[in-house]
């Protein structure tokens with residue numbers, strides 16, 4: 001049956017492959033492997049979890065095989081591959097408990113998909129609520145594949161500056177802020193004077209050199225990173241993309257084909273994706289907590305708003321995509337006044353900002 005394989009040496013968005021379920025052989029143009037008969041992990045996958053993902057590890061690394069066509073998934077559930085019987089039985093146990101909710105989910109989905117089609121104007125933008133509902137149901141592997149594919153699509157137009165002190169500081173601070181996350185984060189620095197940073201679904205954070213140069217302390221940079229990371233953790237970036245791309249996003253995520261048109265669209269929109277006031281407040285609050293957990297002085301978070309206010313000229317890009325700066329600064333300053341009893345080790349990067 002048709003499947004999509006993720007693993008060492010394969011494209012981040014996965015590799016289309018043919019899986020012979022009886023022999024376990026998995027073949028694609030340029031390679032083949034085998035489903036281990038010793039079993040592995042199994043979970044529901046794909047849009048509304050109608051598909052299946054089988055994953056295992058070997059000497060080469062971690063592999064995941066996705067079967068997203070509902071009919072194929074049903075066939076597999078009826079006749080699990082050799083050695084995977086127990087995993088399927090376990091999943092069936094958890095699925096049965098959720099079946100009622102699932103059925104409701106599908107009828108709601110049918111309604112959501114049908115409603116915009118009725119609009120003859122072809123206006124497919126989703127409301128916040130619908131986009132959020134969908135975003136919460138996208139499997140993490142799909143989300144990561146989408147982020148990776150859209151980063152690749154935009155990479156040619158980015159001047160990556162991943163060497164040097166600034167990039168090292170971004171990576172180190174970023175890794176402290178994302179300890180224990182389910183996502184595997186990557187932090188990139190891009191040479192660009194515009195004061196901006198953005199977060200892509202699945203764990204990619206991009207920071208402009210202009211933003212780093214505008215910060216007065218590494219703690220201010222940490223504040224921005226903490227905020228951006230939460231847009232990923234809380235799936236705001238994914239939700240924003242679904243909201244803007246509408247049905248084409250749902251279609252791509254449902255079929256697993258995130259490497260194509262959707263990635264291209266994401267690449268174009270990602271830098272200018274703007275968030276709601278609620279999303280901003282959530283990202284500030286969760287980011288503030290992340291700074292505390294990482295032992296980084298959260299004073300840099302409200303302080304950076306003052307730094308931005310002193311910037312000459314028009315408002316930086318960062319404030320147009322992450323709005324409501326005054327209310328946010330005041331709320332953060334309020335939170336800060338409740339942690340006056342804590343002492344924080346200053347971040348070690350001096351002088352700041354680092355030389356390019």
Ligand SMILES: [Zn+2]
Pocket residue numbers: 227231275279280283321322323
């Ligand atoms: Zn934001």
